[in-house]
């Protein structure tokens with residue numbers, strides 16, 4: 627009976643739009659990138675702008691359902707010691723030989739899998755497969771977004787090792803939600819990248835180097851703000867949830883001196899450059915005149931049968947702070963919901979956010 631009531635409770639929350647704010651940055655970034663494309667690509671991307679933007683969060687939804695997905699969103703560079711970025715082979719086969727696939731997957735494979743997605747996109751352009759192009763372009767936008775987030779490059783991804791629990795969502799969700807509307811996100815025209823793989827690794831290096839300020843500024847401010855001023859409570863639909871207060875968020879945002887905006891802009895430019903480069907490498911196929919009944923792919927296309935599922939899904943992504951956890955909302959198989967739901971519950975005894 628208690629489980630039944632709990633399911634009703636979860637179902638109720640699922641349909642509160644208010645928890646969708648965590649997707650905000652990914653959607654905004656993918657959307658903005660479209661406006662940097664040349665007319666030859668605009669013919670496909672502009673009419674499907676809503677798809678490119680909405681499906682920017684598909685890869686996060688899949689983390690809970692598809693084996694091998696979760697580790698595509700991060701790399702724990704610190705486990706490889708000093709100068710990891712220079713030691714790790716940029717080629718996946720080479721990295722596998724040196725470290726072994728299991729070990730690589732355990733610590734995240736974002737640079738290699740992002741590059742692979744770019745290659746798939748190039749292939750989709752070659753085939754002029756418009757549905758595949760849209761799906762892979764949306765996915766690639768997500769992965770490029772993740773590699774530009776500093777906390778996606780460290781083992782201490784949510785401040786759990788430094789008593790800064792919650793910093794992940796704070797940096798990548800709370801700050802953009804509060805301030806992105808004032809950002810200048812115009813990045814100019816997409817440009818051809820001669821070495822896309824190198825660009826990925828350089829982006830991760832920049833993001834990783836930003837970690838120092840991400841952690842140290844939060845700590846500095848935490849020492850100044852008593853707990854009752856660091857956090858506040860906000861109503862999200864029918865739920866009252868603890869969030870970083872506006873005063874604390876503003877102070878942190880100012881100390882970071884435009885870091886979030888810089889990383890967002892950088893991501894937008896990178897996404898547009900990657901889409902454009904894939905199209906160039908594919909021989910600049912003509913994308914005009916799609917079939918009259920052309921539709922972007924349906925969401926279920928990107929979901930595979932759940933297997934081992936969520937083993938690498940990271941702890942900061944709690945039910946309340948990370949709405950993509952509610953992925954079953956977008957699926958249509960009851961059995962699938964239930965299996966996934968049970969796995970999800972099995973892994974997370976706590977359902978309340980810790981900050």
Ligand SMILES: [Zn+2]
Nearest residue numbers: 685686699772
């Ligand atoms: Zn992600």
